[in-house]
Amino acid sequence: MRMRHQLATAVAVLAVSGAAISPALATSPRTSSADDTFLRTAHRNNLAEIATAKDAGKNATTSCVKRVAKVLVRDHMKMDDEVKKLADKLRASLPGSPTDEQKKQLAALRAKAHTKAYDAAWLKAQAAGHEKTLDLIDHELKYGHDEKVRHLAKKLRPTVVMHLGLVHGGTCHDSHNDHKAAAGNGS
Template identity: 30%
Template sequence: MRIRGVPVHLSARDKGGNMASIKRAALVAGLVALALVPGAAAQAVAAPSAQDTSFLQAAHQGNMAEIAKGNLTQQKNASQQVKDLGSRFLSDHTRLDQSLTQTASKLKVTLPGSATSEQQSALTKLQGIDGEEFDRMFVETNMNWHEQMMKLIDTEMAQGVDPDAKKVAKDAAPVVKAHHEALQGLAQSMGLPAGGGSASPGASGHAQTPSPEESSESAEPEESEESEESEEPDSENPEPERS
């Protein structure tokens, strides 16, 4: 070693101390590397569950459909109540979808580029109508859609794995519930069923249970026929005359 051109000879003790320092530094660096590698590997391998992925994709499609429907209310000759509700849906679902999209990007979940075929079909029908007919279909379809979204959220909260995906569901839950309650109030004011949907009777595939009046009415003719049949043998076979 030289200090300002003057050769300096290190003793064996100094050389040993320098070597020990180098070894300690190498050991620390190795331990840090070992600690970091497993964590990085875990992050690379970890992926959202099928439930988390399905929820994010379906909720995104629901948001897109509600945003499109909210825009339609502003273009149509709808009632002021429907316009106000549509504007609220547009704002809320846009905000919810921005958060959802960020979470999906973080989890590397590919989101669909459009609403479902069923949602697109309903939107197409809404585009072709106006006035009271538009108001009625807007309320009826939205009742169904929000009920489906509430079930979607409940399933994610119960079966989801990733905390970020579950947070999306948790944040959306009170908003969707409030929308559904607003739709119920509007449906009642319009004289529509507050239970949601305009599905025809028996559309769900379950047989309808007749009311008590219908059951008793349908049963009366059978009872009278049976009584008539039971009386017929008496008239056809009179008692023999006594001698």
């Protein structure tokens, strides 16, 4: 009986001291729910933006859309590298692909490939997507707890604002044109 009591006491001491912490607990995310949601959603949005922008590079009909798509690929790859690096540092898990809805949107776009309707649909989807991403960033800045995640959101915001300016209103706006080019006008 005395031996069982000593063994139970030893187990309790180890548990209280932290020596018996399981590896699963030691690697759990240290981010808040809002911070974790931001990282996961930002990553998924980046994956979707990269895929749709690469697709536009192949399937758009206007040079303006192709130029904007090239900018989006470059910038979203850089932004996603930063999201992944921070998520890894914070041990936050990230999804492996865009959402099913984002995949459906890309499939619907591809059905219009090499038409003016493709360009118009792509621009409209980009405007809506970047508005949602801006809302996500602003939500993180207001409600996020982790200073590193909030700093990243603040750092990414100007790029997303710039992207929104390139596709605002479903119209292609790029620095290579002195005028605003509507989708499908051949500019």
